[in-house]
Amino acid sequence: MGMSHCSILGAHPDVEVVAMCDTDSLLQSAFKKLTSIKCYTDYKKMIEEEKPDAVYVVTPTKLHYEMVMFALEHNCHVFCEKPFSLDYEEGKTMVAVAKARNLVNQVGYCNRYVGTFNEMRRLLKAGVIGKPFHFMGENYGPVVLKRKGGTWRSTKSNGGGCLFDYAAHVLDLINYILDDVAIDAKGTFMPSIFSSDVDDAVYSTLIMESGLRGQLAVNWSDDTHRKATTSLKIEGDGGKLEADTTTLKIYVKQDIPEHNLVKGWNVKYITDLTPQVFFNLRGEEFSLENDNFIQCIKDPSLENRNTFESALNTDFIIHKLMDDASQQ
Protein backbone atom coordinates (compact mmCIF):
# COMPACT_ATOMS: atom_id res chain seq x y z
CA MET A 1 0.00 0.00 0.00
CA GLY A 2 2.90 2.33 0.73
CA MET A 3 4.11 2.25 -2.86
CA SER A 4 0.61 2.96 -4.19
CA HIS A 5 0.10 5.97 -1.94
CA CYS A 6 3.55 7.23 -2.83
CA SER A 7 2.81 6.94 -6.54
CA ILE A 8 -0.62 8.59 -6.30
CA LEU A 9 0.86 11.44 -4.27
CA GLY A 10 3.73 11.71 -6.72
CA ALA A 11 1.19 12.35 -9.46
CA HIS A 12 -0.94 14.78 -7.37
CA PRO A 13 -0.56 18.31 -8.71
CA ASP A 14 -0.58 19.87 -5.20
CA VAL A 15 1.88 17.49 -3.53
CA GLU A 16 5.64 17.22 -3.41
CA VAL A 17 6.83 13.86 -2.05
CA VAL A 18 10.05 14.80 -0.24
CA ALA A 19 11.08 11.65 1.60
CA MET A 20 10.30 8.02 2.38
CA CYS A 21 11.32 5.78 5.24
CA ASP A 22 11.63 2.00 4.93
CA THR A 23 13.97 -0.64 6.28
CA ASP A 24 13.89 -2.83 3.16
CA SER A 25 17.27 -2.48 1.46
CA LEU A 26 16.03 -3.35 -2.03
CA LEU A 27 13.31 -0.71 -1.83
CA GLN A 28 15.84 1.78 -0.44
CA SER A 29 18.18 1.31 -3.38
CA ALA A 30 15.32 1.46 -5.89
CA PHE A 31 14.19 4.83 -4.52
CA LYS A 32 17.77 6.12 -4.26
CA LYS A 33 18.70 5.10 -7.78
CA LEU A 34 15.48 5.79 -9.62
CA THR A 35 13.70 8.70 -7.93
CA SER A 36 14.43 12.11 -6.48
CA ILE A 37 12.75 11.13 -3.20
CA LYS A 38 15.09 11.16 -0.18
CA CYS A 39 15.41 7.89 1.73
CA TYR A 40 15.57 7.31 5.45
CA THR A 41 15.59 4.23 7.67
CA ASP A 42 14.75 6.21 10.83
CA TYR A 43 11.34 7.87 10.69
CA LYS A 44 12.11 10.22 13.57
CA LYS A 45 15.15 11.56 11.79
CA MET A 46 13.11 11.94 8.60
CA ILE A 47 10.38 13.98 10.28
CA GLU A 48 12.86 16.11 12.22
CA GLU A 49 15.02 16.87 9.21
CA GLU A 50 12.41 17.25 6.49
CA LYS A 51 9.73 18.99 8.57
CA PRO A 52 6.97 17.75 6.22
CA ASP A 53 3.44 19.19 6.17
CA ALA A 54 1.96 15.71 6.18
CA VAL A 55 3.05 12.17 6.93
CA TYR A 56 1.64 8.85 5.67
CA VAL A 57 1.94 5.98 8.14
CA VAL A 58 1.68 2.84 6.04
CA THR A 59 3.20 0.21 8.30
CA PRO A 60 1.93 -2.88 10.14
CA THR A 61 -0.74 -1.73 12.62
CA LYS A 62 1.41 -2.47 15.65
CA LEU A 63 3.70 0.44 14.73
CA HIS A 64 0.93 3.00 14.09
CA TYR A 65 0.75 4.46 17.59
CA GLU A 66 4.36 5.51 18.09
CA MET A 67 4.71 6.79 14.52
CA VAL A 68 1.42 8.68 14.40
CA MET A 69 2.08 10.27 17.79
CA PHE A 70 5.57 11.36 16.77
CA ALA A 71 4.23 12.92 13.57
CA LEU A 72 1.38 14.69 15.38
CA GLU A 73 3.79 16.03 18.02
CA HIS A 74 5.81 17.51 15.18
CA ASN A 75 2.68 19.22 13.84
CA CYS A 76 2.28 17.03 10.78
CA HIS A 77 -1.11 16.19 9.32
CA VAL A 78 -1.37 12.40 9.38
CA PHE A 79 -2.82 9.78 7.07
CA CYS A 80 -2.72 6.33 8.67
CA GLU A 81 -3.53 3.01 7.02
CA LYS A 82 -6.29 0.80 8.39
CA PRO A 83 -6.94 -0.63 10.89
CA PHE A 84 -6.18 2.38 13.03
CA SER A 85 -4.86 0.93 16.28
CA LEU A 86 -4.47 -2.42 18.04
CA ASP A 87 -5.10 -0.80 21.41
CA TYR A 88 -8.31 1.16 21.93
CA GLU A 89 -6.81 3.48 24.58
CA GLU A 90 -3.91 4.35 22.30
CA GLY A 91 -6.42 5.06 19.55
CA LYS A 92 -8.27 7.46 21.86
CA THR A 93 -5.02 9.29 22.61
CA MET A 94 -4.26 9.72 18.89
CA VAL A 95 -7.76 11.12 18.27
CA ALA A 96 -7.39 13.56 21.17
CA VAL A 97 -3.92 14.79 20.18
CA ALA A 98 -4.88 15.30 16.55
CA LYS A 99 -7.95 17.24 17.61
CA ALA A 100 -6.10 19.38 20.18
CA ARG A 101 -3.46 20.30 17.63
CA ASN A 102 -6.03 20.94 14.93
CA LEU A 103 -4.31 18.61 12.48
CA VAL A 104 -6.03 16.90 9.56
CA ASN A 105 -6.21 13.16 10.17
CA GLN A 106 -7.43 10.32 8.01
CA VAL A 107 -7.49 6.52 7.99
CA GLY A 108 -7.35 4.47 4.77
CA TYR A 109 -10.81 2.98 4.63
CA CYS A 110 -11.07 3.33 0.87
CA ASN A 111 -14.61 1.90 0.55
CA ARG A 112 -15.89 5.27 1.76
CA TYR A 113 -14.90 6.62 -1.66
CA VAL A 114 -16.59 3.95 -3.80
CA GLY A 115 -19.50 5.36 -5.85
CA THR A 116 -21.97 2.51 -5.36
CA PHE A 117 -21.58 2.59 -1.58
CA ASN A 118 -22.00 6.36 -1.43
CA GLU A 119 -25.15 6.19 -3.52
CA MET A 120 -26.46 3.48 -1.19
CA ARG A 121 -25.81 5.75 1.79
CA ARG A 122 -27.57 8.67 0.11
CA LEU A 123 -30.66 6.62 -0.81
CA LEU A 124 -30.86 5.06 2.64
CA LYS A 125 -30.75 8.51 4.21
CA ALA A 126 -33.44 9.69 1.82
CA GLY A 127 -35.64 6.90 3.15
CA VAL A 128 -36.28 5.07 -0.12
CA ILE A 129 -36.45 1.68 1.65
CA GLY A 130 -38.40 3.01 4.61
CA LYS A 131 -37.28 1.95 8.06
CA PRO A 132 -34.37 -0.53 7.94
CA PHE A 133 -34.73 -3.65 10.10
CA HIS A 134 -31.72 -5.78 9.09
CA PHE A 135 -28.37 -5.62 7.29
CA MET A 136 -25.77 -8.07 6.05
CA GLY A 137 -22.13 -7.08 5.51
CA GLU A 138 -19.81 -9.49 3.69
CA ASN A 139 -16.21 -9.58 2.57
CA TYR A 140 -14.55 -12.55 0.87
CA GLY A 141 -11.24 -13.03 -0.85
CA PRO A 142 -8.21 -15.25 -1.51
CA VAL A 143 -5.55 -13.94 0.91
CA VAL A 144 -4.51 -16.95 2.98
CA LEU A 145 -4.92 -20.19 1.06
CA LYS A 146 -2.12 -22.32 2.45
CA ARG A 147 -0.99 -23.62 5.78
CA LYS A 148 2.06 -21.44 6.28
CA GLY A 149 2.97 -18.16 7.87
CA GLY A 150 5.81 -15.81 7.21
CA THR A 151 4.49 -12.24 7.02
CA TRP A 152 3.15 -9.88 9.64
CA ARG A 153 -0.36 -10.73 8.50
CA SER A 154 0.03 -14.16 10.09
CA THR A 155 0.93 -12.83 13.53
CA LYS A 156 -1.77 -11.69 15.92
CA SER A 157 0.49 -9.37 17.93
CA ASN A 158 1.36 -7.42 14.75
CA GLY A 159 -2.25 -6.83 13.83
CA GLY A 160 -2.58 -9.79 11.51
CA GLY A 161 -5.66 -11.96 11.11
CA CYS A 162 -8.82 -11.72 9.10
CA LEU A 163 -10.66 -9.62 11.70
CA PHE A 164 -8.08 -6.83 11.82
CA ASP A 165 -6.89 -6.90 8.28
CA TYR A 166 -10.02 -7.78 6.31
CA ALA A 167 -13.21 -7.54 8.37
CA ALA A 168 -12.17 -4.02 9.40
CA HIS A 169 -13.10 -2.82 5.89
CA VAL A 170 -16.69 -4.01 6.02
CA LEU A 171 -17.15 -3.00 9.68
CA ASP A 172 -16.10 0.54 8.82
CA LEU A 173 -18.38 0.48 5.79
CA ILE A 174 -21.35 -0.59 7.93
CA ASN A 175 -20.80 2.34 10.31
CA TYR A 176 -20.41 4.72 7.38
CA ILE A 177 -23.38 3.66 5.27
CA LEU A 178 -25.81 3.30 8.15
CA ASP A 179 -24.46 6.54 9.65
CA ASP A 180 -24.55 4.67 12.94
CA VAL A 181 -22.03 2.99 15.25
CA ALA A 182 -21.75 -0.74 15.89
CA ILE A 183 -21.59 -1.07 19.67
CA ASP A 184 -21.90 -4.77 20.38
CA ALA A 185 -21.43 -8.23 18.88
CA LYS A 186 -23.15 -11.51 19.74
CA GLY A 187 -22.53 -15.12 18.76
CA THR A 188 -19.13 -14.32 17.26
CA PHE A 189 -17.28 -17.21 15.66
CA MET A 190 -13.76 -16.69 14.27
CA PRO A 191 -12.32 -19.94 12.90
CA SER A 192 -8.74 -20.47 11.77
CA ILE A 193 -8.88 -22.33 8.49
CA PHE A 194 -5.21 -22.40 7.44
CA SER A 195 -3.46 -20.03 9.84
CA SER A 196 -1.99 -21.26 13.09
CA ASP A 197 -1.87 -18.02 15.06
CA VAL A 198 -4.74 -15.96 13.63
CA ASP A 199 -8.38 -16.15 12.54
CA ASP A 200 -9.17 -16.66 8.84
CA ALA A 201 -12.90 -15.87 9.03
CA VAL A 202 -15.30 -13.88 11.19
CA TYR A 203 -19.05 -14.47 11.60
CA SER A 204 -21.18 -12.49 14.04
CA THR A 205 -24.36 -10.56 14.78
CA LEU A 206 -23.75 -6.83 15.15
CA ILE A 207 -25.85 -4.44 17.21
CA MET A 208 -25.85 -0.76 16.25
CA GLU A 209 -26.28 2.21 18.57
CA SER A 210 -29.70 2.85 17.02
CA GLY A 211 -30.78 -0.70 17.90
CA LEU A 212 -30.58 -1.96 14.31
CA ARG A 213 -29.09 -5.44 13.99
CA GLY A 214 -27.37 -7.30 11.23
CA GLN A 215 -24.93 -10.03 10.30
CA LEU A 216 -21.27 -9.99 9.47
CA ALA A 217 -19.63 -12.70 7.35
CA VAL A 218 -15.98 -12.36 6.36
CA ASN A 219 -13.54 -14.97 5.05
CA TRP A 220 -10.09 -14.25 3.63
CA SER A 221 -9.37 -17.89 2.82
CA ASP A 222 -11.99 -18.01 0.09
CA ASP A 223 -10.48 -18.79 -3.31
CA THR A 224 -13.86 -18.81 -5.04
CA HIS A 225 -13.28 -15.04 -5.35
CA ARG A 226 -10.55 -13.75 -7.66
CA LYS A 227 -10.05 -10.67 -5.53
CA ALA A 228 -11.53 -9.06 -2.41
CA THR A 229 -15.31 -8.79 -2.75
CA THR A 230 -17.12 -6.49 -0.34
CA SER A 231 -20.89 -6.22 -0.24
CA LEU A 232 -23.64 -4.86 1.93
CA LYS A 233 -27.38 -5.54 1.96
CA ILE A 234 -29.91 -3.52 3.90
CA GLU A 235 -33.56 -4.54 4.27
CA GLY A 236 -36.24 -2.04 5.17
CA ASP A 237 -40.03 -2.09 5.44
CA GLY A 238 -40.22 -0.25 2.11
CA GLY A 239 -37.59 -2.16 0.13
CA LYS A 240 -34.04 -3.35 -0.06
CA LEU A 241 -30.59 -2.07 -1.03
CA GLU A 242 -27.76 -4.32 -2.20
CA ALA A 243 -24.34 -2.92 -3.08
CA ASP A 244 -20.91 -4.13 -4.01
CA THR A 245 -18.08 -2.19 -5.62
CA THR A 246 -19.58 -2.47 -9.11
CA THR A 247 -23.35 -2.48 -8.75
CA LEU A 248 -26.11 -1.03 -6.59
CA LYS A 249 -29.46 -2.81 -6.68
CA ILE A 250 -32.49 -1.06 -5.27
CA TYR A 251 -35.84 -2.72 -4.64
CA VAL A 252 -38.72 -0.42 -3.75
CA LYS A 253 -42.37 -1.22 -3.13
CA GLN A 254 -43.65 1.86 -4.94
CA ASP A 255 -42.50 4.40 -7.54
CA ILE A 256 -40.29 7.13 -6.07
CA PRO A 257 -40.07 9.69 -8.89
CA GLU A 258 -37.97 12.21 -6.96
CA HIS A 259 -35.18 9.62 -6.89
CA ASN A 260 -35.91 8.20 -10.33
CA LEU A 261 -36.88 4.81 -8.90
CA VAL A 262 -39.66 2.62 -10.20
CA LYS A 263 -41.60 0.01 -8.26
CA GLY A 264 -39.57 -3.22 -8.18
CA TRP A 265 -35.87 -3.62 -8.95
CA ASN A 266 -33.67 -0.72 -10.09
CA VAL A 267 -29.97 -1.09 -10.90
CA LYS A 268 -27.23 1.52 -10.86
CA TYR A 269 -23.70 0.86 -12.07
CA ILE A 270 -20.34 2.14 -10.93
CA THR A 271 -19.83 3.62 -14.41
CA ASP A 272 -22.46 6.25 -13.62
CA LEU A 273 -21.40 6.77 -10.02
CA THR A 274 -17.66 7.39 -10.35
CA PRO A 275 -16.31 10.92 -10.28
CA GLN A 276 -13.29 11.90 -12.40
CA VAL A 277 -9.97 11.71 -10.60
CA PHE A 278 -6.69 13.53 -11.21
CA PHE A 279 -4.78 10.26 -11.60
CA ASN A 280 -5.84 6.64 -11.42
CA LEU A 281 -3.53 3.93 -10.19
CA ARG A 282 -5.49 1.06 -8.70
CA GLY A 283 -9.01 2.41 -8.73
CA GLU A 284 -10.62 5.81 -8.34
CA GLU A 285 -11.29 5.29 -4.63
CA PHE A 286 -7.58 5.41 -3.78
CA SER A 287 -7.11 8.67 -5.66
CA LEU A 288 -10.24 10.13 -4.08
CA GLU A 289 -9.19 9.27 -0.52
CA ASN A 290 -5.75 10.78 -1.04
CA ASP A 291 -7.24 13.87 -2.63
CA ASN A 292 -9.75 14.25 0.22
CA PHE A 293 -6.84 14.27 2.70
CA ILE A 294 -4.83 16.79 0.69
CA GLN A 295 -7.80 19.11 0.06
CA CYS A 296 -8.70 19.07 3.78
CA ILE A 297 -5.15 20.23 4.57
CA LYS A 298 -5.52 23.07 2.06
CA ASP A 299 -8.98 23.97 3.31
CA PRO A 300 -9.83 22.69 6.81
CA SER A 301 -13.49 23.64 6.37
CA LEU A 302 -13.97 20.76 3.90
CA GLU A 303 -15.65 17.52 4.98
CA ASN A 304 -13.15 14.81 5.91
CA ARG A 305 -14.94 11.56 5.20
CA ASN A 306 -12.57 9.30 7.09
CA THR A 307 -11.24 10.65 10.39
CA PHE A 308 -9.26 9.03 13.20
CA GLU A 309 -12.44 9.35 15.22
CA SER A 310 -14.57 7.29 12.85
CA ALA A 311 -11.78 4.71 12.55
CA LEU A 312 -11.69 4.49 16.34
CA ASN A 313 -15.36 3.46 16.24
CA THR A 314 -14.33 0.65 13.91
CA ASP A 315 -11.55 -0.37 16.34
CA PHE A 316 -14.17 -0.42 19.10
CA ILE A 317 -16.34 -3.02 17.40
CA ILE A 318 -13.24 -5.05 16.42
CA HIS A 319 -12.44 -5.36 20.13
CA LYS A 320 -16.06 -6.25 20.94
CA LEU A 321 -15.89 -9.03 18.35
CA MET A 322 -12.67 -10.38 19.88
CA ASP A 323 -14.13 -10.28 23.40
CA ASP A 324 -17.32 -11.98 22.29
CA ALA A 325 -15.47 -14.68 20.33
CA SER A 326 -13.30 -15.49 23.34
CA GLN A 327 -16.42 -16.07 25.44
CA GLN A 328 -17.99 -18.52 23.00
Added chain:
Amino acid sequence: MEMDKVILGDNQFFAVNHLSDERSRQQAVRFKDDKAIINVLDTAMECGVNTFMCTTHDRIANICEHMRQSSGKYSDFKFYPCMPYAHKYANAVTELGILGTLKAYLPGNLLSVVSKSGIAYARKDFPALMELLVDAEMKMFRGLNTPVIFLQNVMTDLLYGLGMKEILVHFAEYIRKKYNAEPGFITMNLPQMVDFCEENGIDNPVICSSINKIGFRMSGSIERYEKYLRSDKKFRPIAMQCLAAGALNPQEAFEYVGQFKKIESVLFGASSRAHIQQNYNMINSLL
Protein backbone atom coordinates in the same frame (compact mmCIF):
# COMPACT_ATOMS: atom_id res chain seq x y z
CA MET B 1 4.30 -2.01 -38.32
CA GLU B 2 0.59 -1.86 -38.88
CA MET B 3 -1.70 -2.96 -36.07
CA ASP B 4 -4.95 -4.82 -36.68
CA LYS B 5 -7.99 -2.65 -36.12
CA VAL B 6 -9.68 -5.30 -34.05
CA ILE B 7 -8.02 -6.84 -31.01
CA LEU B 8 -9.56 -9.45 -28.73
CA GLY B 9 -8.77 -9.12 -25.02
CA ASP B 10 -8.65 -11.80 -22.35
CA ASN B 11 -10.54 -10.43 -19.33
CA GLN B 12 -13.54 -12.61 -20.10
CA PHE B 13 -11.39 -15.74 -19.77
CA PHE B 14 -10.11 -14.88 -16.32
CA ALA B 15 -13.31 -13.80 -14.62
CA VAL B 16 -12.61 -10.09 -14.83
CA ASN B 17 -15.82 -8.13 -15.16
CA HIS B 18 -15.91 -4.48 -14.26
CA LEU B 19 -19.65 -4.37 -13.88
CA SER B 20 -20.75 -7.51 -12.15
CA ASP B 21 -19.23 -9.94 -9.69
CA GLU B 22 -21.94 -12.45 -10.58
CA ARG B 23 -20.95 -12.31 -14.24
CA SER B 24 -17.31 -12.96 -13.23
CA ARG B 25 -18.44 -16.10 -11.46
CA GLN B 26 -20.24 -17.36 -14.55
CA GLN B 27 -17.15 -16.69 -16.65
CA ALA B 28 -14.92 -18.53 -14.18
CA VAL B 29 -17.11 -21.61 -14.58
CA ARG B 30 -17.30 -21.39 -18.36
CA PHE B 31 -13.55 -21.01 -18.90
CA LYS B 32 -12.37 -23.53 -16.35
CA ASP B 33 -10.74 -25.56 -19.15
CA ASP B 34 -8.15 -24.21 -21.58
CA LYS B 35 -10.09 -25.84 -24.41
CA ALA B 36 -12.92 -23.37 -23.85
CA ILE B 37 -10.51 -20.47 -24.34
CA ILE B 38 -9.02 -22.04 -27.47
CA ASN B 39 -12.50 -22.51 -28.89
CA VAL B 40 -13.25 -18.81 -28.48
CA LEU B 41 -9.93 -17.87 -30.11
CA ASP B 42 -10.72 -20.19 -33.03
CA THR B 43 -14.16 -18.61 -33.36
CA ALA B 44 -12.58 -15.15 -33.28
CA MET B 45 -10.21 -16.14 -36.09
CA GLU B 46 -13.15 -17.35 -38.16
CA CYS B 47 -14.77 -13.95 -37.58
CA GLY B 48 -11.61 -12.22 -38.86
CA VAL B 49 -9.84 -11.36 -35.59
CA ASN B 50 -6.12 -12.12 -35.72
CA THR B 51 -4.74 -10.35 -32.67
CA PHE B 52 -5.12 -11.47 -29.08
CA MET B 53 -3.99 -9.13 -26.29
CA CYS B 54 -3.39 -11.09 -23.13
CA THR B 55 -1.81 -10.99 -19.71
CA THR B 56 1.05 -13.32 -18.90
CA HIS B 57 -1.32 -15.47 -16.87
CA ASP B 58 -0.08 -19.05 -16.28
CA ARG B 59 -2.94 -20.40 -18.38
CA ILE B 60 -1.89 -18.35 -21.40
CA ALA B 61 1.25 -20.52 -21.45
CA ASN B 62 -0.99 -23.52 -22.21
CA ILE B 63 -2.72 -21.62 -25.02
CA CYS B 64 0.68 -20.71 -26.48
CA GLU B 65 1.76 -24.34 -26.35
CA HIS B 66 -1.40 -25.37 -28.22
CA MET B 67 -0.69 -22.77 -30.92
CA ARG B 68 2.93 -23.83 -31.33
CA GLN B 69 1.85 -27.41 -31.83
CA SER B 70 -0.59 -26.50 -34.56
CA SER B 71 1.56 -23.78 -36.06
CA GLY B 72 0.18 -23.87 -39.60
CA LYS B 73 -3.27 -22.89 -38.46
CA TYR B 74 -2.02 -20.00 -36.33
CA SER B 75 0.88 -18.71 -38.43
CA ASP B 76 -0.78 -15.29 -38.94
CA PHE B 77 -2.05 -15.07 -35.41
CA LYS B 78 -0.53 -12.34 -33.24
CA PHE B 79 -0.18 -12.05 -29.49
CA TYR B 80 0.15 -8.70 -27.73
CA PRO B 81 1.52 -9.81 -24.35
CA CYS B 82 0.80 -7.57 -21.34
CA MET B 83 3.08 -7.88 -18.38
CA PRO B 84 3.37 -8.43 -15.55
CA TYR B 85 0.27 -10.39 -14.61
CA ALA B 86 -0.20 -8.21 -11.55
CA HIS B 87 -2.08 -10.64 -9.32
CA LYS B 88 0.67 -13.22 -9.68
CA TYR B 89 3.27 -10.79 -8.35
CA ALA B 90 1.03 -9.10 -5.82
CA ASN B 91 0.17 -12.46 -4.27
CA ALA B 92 3.81 -13.49 -4.34
CA VAL B 93 4.96 -10.28 -2.66
CA THR B 94 2.33 -10.71 0.07
CA GLU B 95 3.41 -14.29 0.64
CA LEU B 96 7.14 -14.27 -0.06
CA GLY B 97 8.24 -10.65 0.29
CA ILE B 98 10.05 -8.70 -2.44
CA LEU B 99 13.23 -10.75 -2.33
CA GLY B 100 11.32 -14.02 -2.22
CA THR B 101 9.31 -12.96 -5.27
CA LEU B 102 12.44 -12.12 -7.26
CA LYS B 103 13.90 -15.49 -6.25
CA ALA B 104 10.78 -17.25 -7.44
CA TYR B 105 10.50 -15.53 -10.82
CA LEU B 106 14.05 -14.84 -11.93
CA PRO B 107 16.11 -17.54 -13.60
CA GLY B 108 19.22 -18.86 -11.87
CA ASN B 109 20.32 -18.35 -8.31
CA LEU B 110 19.65 -14.80 -7.18
CA LEU B 111 22.19 -15.00 -4.40
CA SER B 112 24.95 -16.38 -6.58
CA VAL B 113 27.31 -13.88 -8.14
CA VAL B 114 27.86 -16.07 -11.20
CA SER B 115 24.27 -16.01 -12.51
CA LYS B 116 23.01 -13.04 -14.52
CA SER B 117 20.24 -12.53 -11.96
CA GLY B 118 22.71 -12.75 -9.10
CA ILE B 119 24.94 -10.08 -10.59
CA ALA B 120 22.01 -7.76 -11.33
CA TYR B 121 20.64 -8.25 -7.82
CA ALA B 122 23.99 -7.77 -6.08
CA ARG B 123 24.55 -4.54 -7.98
CA LYS B 124 20.96 -3.44 -7.48
CA ASP B 125 20.95 -2.93 -11.22
CA PHE B 126 17.23 -2.30 -11.70
CA PRO B 127 17.21 -1.97 -15.50
CA ALA B 128 18.99 -5.34 -15.69
CA LEU B 129 16.51 -6.89 -13.23
CA MET B 130 13.69 -5.52 -15.37
CA GLU B 131 15.19 -7.15 -18.47
CA LEU B 132 15.34 -10.49 -16.67
CA LEU B 133 11.73 -10.19 -15.54
CA VAL B 134 10.61 -9.28 -19.07
CA ASP B 135 12.49 -12.29 -20.44
CA ALA B 136 10.90 -14.55 -17.83
CA GLU B 137 7.42 -13.32 -18.80
CA MET B 138 8.15 -13.62 -22.52
CA LYS B 139 9.31 -17.23 -22.33
CA MET B 140 5.81 -18.60 -22.82
CA PHE B 141 5.55 -16.82 -26.21
CA ARG B 142 8.70 -18.28 -27.78
CA GLY B 143 8.23 -19.00 -31.48
CA LEU B 144 4.98 -16.99 -31.69
CA ASN B 145 4.33 -13.53 -33.19
CA THR B 146 4.46 -10.76 -30.56
CA PRO B 147 4.68 -7.51 -32.56
CA VAL B 148 3.63 -5.28 -29.60
CA ILE B 149 4.59 -5.93 -25.98
CA PHE B 150 2.79 -4.04 -23.24
CA LEU B 151 3.49 -2.98 -19.72
CA GLN B 152 0.31 -3.37 -17.64
CA ASN B 153 -1.34 -0.24 -16.30
CA VAL B 154 -0.70 -1.14 -12.67
CA MET B 155 3.03 -1.09 -13.42
CA THR B 156 3.04 1.79 -15.95
CA ASP B 157 1.08 4.10 -13.69
CA LEU B 158 2.91 3.04 -10.51
CA LEU B 159 6.32 3.78 -12.05
CA TYR B 160 5.03 7.04 -13.55
CA GLY B 161 3.70 8.23 -10.17
CA LEU B 162 6.89 7.26 -8.36
CA GLY B 163 8.91 9.13 -10.95
CA MET B 164 10.90 6.02 -11.90
CA LYS B 165 11.33 7.28 -15.47
CA GLU B 166 14.44 5.29 -16.20
CA ILE B 167 12.62 1.96 -15.98
CA LEU B 168 9.83 3.05 -18.35
CA VAL B 169 12.33 4.38 -20.87
CA HIS B 170 14.46 1.27 -20.55
CA PHE B 171 11.44 -0.98 -21.04
CA ALA B 172 10.69 0.72 -24.37
CA GLU B 173 14.29 0.46 -25.53
CA TYR B 174 14.65 -3.14 -24.46
CA ILE B 175 11.45 -4.29 -26.18
CA ARG B 176 12.59 -2.69 -29.44
CA LYS B 177 16.13 -4.05 -29.22
CA LYS B 178 15.64 -7.56 -27.85
CA TYR B 179 12.22 -8.50 -29.24
CA ASN B 180 12.15 -6.34 -32.34
CA ALA B 181 8.67 -5.33 -31.23
CA GLU B 182 6.87 -2.09 -30.48
CA PRO B 183 6.69 -1.13 -26.81
CA GLY B 184 3.21 -0.50 -25.51
CA PHE B 185 1.92 1.08 -22.34
CA ILE B 186 -1.49 0.38 -20.88
CA THR B 187 -2.45 3.31 -18.70
CA MET B 188 -5.40 4.80 -16.85
CA ASN B 189 -3.82 8.21 -17.45
CA LEU B 190 -3.39 8.73 -21.18
CA PRO B 191 -2.52 12.43 -21.31
CA GLN B 192 0.18 12.15 -18.63
CA MET B 193 1.70 9.12 -20.35
CA VAL B 194 1.73 10.77 -23.78
CA ASP B 195 3.53 13.79 -22.33
CA PHE B 196 5.89 11.55 -20.42
CA CYS B 197 6.91 9.63 -23.55
CA GLU B 198 7.38 12.85 -25.49
CA GLU B 199 9.57 14.39 -22.76
CA ASN B 200 11.66 11.26 -22.33
CA GLY B 201 12.32 10.36 -25.93
CA ILE B 202 10.05 7.33 -26.24
CA ASP B 203 9.18 7.77 -29.88
CA ASN B 204 5.65 7.10 -31.11
CA PRO B 205 4.61 4.66 -28.34
CA VAL B 206 1.57 2.43 -28.53
CA ILE B 207 -0.73 3.58 -25.72
CA CYS B 208 -3.74 1.57 -24.69
CA SER B 209 -6.26 3.38 -22.54
CA SER B 210 -9.96 3.62 -21.70
CA ILE B 211 -11.69 5.70 -24.35
CA ASN B 212 -15.47 5.87 -24.28
CA LYS B 213 -18.37 8.22 -24.79
CA ILE B 214 -19.24 8.58 -21.08
CA GLY B 215 -15.70 9.28 -19.84
CA PHE B 216 -15.49 6.12 -17.73
CA ARG B 217 -11.95 5.57 -16.40
CA MET B 218 -10.67 8.58 -18.37
CA SER B 219 -8.71 10.31 -15.60
CA GLY B 220 -8.68 14.08 -15.52
CA SER B 221 -11.51 14.64 -17.97
CA ILE B 222 -12.93 13.30 -21.17
CA GLU B 223 -12.24 16.70 -22.77
CA ARG B 224 -8.54 16.38 -22.02
CA TYR B 225 -8.44 12.93 -23.62
CA GLU B 226 -10.28 14.22 -26.67
CA LYS B 227 -7.81 17.09 -27.01
CA TYR B 228 -4.91 14.62 -27.08
CA LEU B 229 -6.72 12.31 -29.51
CA ARG B 230 -7.23 15.25 -31.90
CA SER B 231 -3.71 16.63 -31.43
CA ASP B 232 -0.69 16.00 -33.63
CA LYS B 233 1.23 14.48 -30.73
CA LYS B 234 3.06 11.33 -31.77
CA PHE B 235 1.50 8.26 -30.21
CA ARG B 236 -0.54 5.29 -31.39
CA PRO B 237 -3.72 4.94 -29.33
CA ILE B 238 -5.57 1.68 -28.81
CA ALA B 239 -9.01 2.24 -27.31
CA MET B 240 -10.17 -0.10 -24.56
CA GLN B 241 -13.30 -0.09 -22.40
CA CYS B 242 -15.14 1.51 -25.32
CA LEU B 243 -18.38 -0.05 -24.12
CA ALA B 244 -17.75 1.40 -20.62
CA ALA B 245 -18.16 -2.03 -19.06
CA GLY B 246 -21.49 -2.48 -20.85
CA ALA B 247 -23.01 0.92 -20.13
CA LEU B 248 -23.02 1.77 -23.86
CA ASN B 249 -24.41 -0.14 -26.82
CA PRO B 250 -21.81 -1.20 -29.42
CA GLN B 251 -23.08 1.08 -32.21
CA GLU B 252 -22.85 4.32 -30.22
CA ALA B 253 -19.67 3.12 -28.50
CA PHE B 254 -17.73 2.42 -31.69
CA GLU B 255 -19.16 5.47 -33.46
CA TYR B 256 -17.66 7.60 -30.72
CA VAL B 257 -14.24 5.95 -31.04
CA GLY B 258 -14.43 6.11 -34.84
CA GLN B 259 -14.51 9.93 -34.86
CA PHE B 260 -10.84 10.05 -33.79
CA LYS B 261 -8.67 9.40 -36.84
CA LYS B 262 -5.69 8.80 -34.58
CA ILE B 263 -7.10 5.67 -32.93
CA GLU B 264 -5.59 2.70 -34.71
CA SER B 265 -7.21 -0.21 -32.90
CA VAL B 266 -9.98 -1.18 -30.56
CA LEU B 267 -9.62 -3.80 -27.84
CA PHE B 268 -12.70 -5.63 -26.63
CA GLY B 269 -13.60 -8.76 -24.72
CA ALA B 270 -16.32 -11.14 -25.88
CA SER B 271 -16.83 -14.85 -25.95
CA SER B 272 -19.84 -15.58 -28.16
CA ARG B 273 -19.59 -15.79 -31.95
CA ALA B 274 -22.43 -13.31 -32.38
CA HIS B 275 -20.77 -10.67 -30.20
CA ILE B 276 -17.34 -11.12 -31.71
CA GLN B 277 -18.67 -10.94 -35.27
CA GLN B 278 -20.86 -7.93 -34.52
CA ASN B 279 -18.02 -6.03 -32.88
CA TYR B 280 -15.57 -7.00 -35.62
CA ASN B 281 -17.88 -5.74 -38.35
CA MET B 282 -18.73 -2.52 -36.56
CA ILE B 283 -15.15 -1.64 -35.66
CA ASN B 284 -13.99 -2.36 -39.20
CA SER B 285 -16.63 -0.15 -40.72
CA LEU B 286 -16.46 2.68 -38.18
CA LEU B 287 -12.72 2.98 -37.54
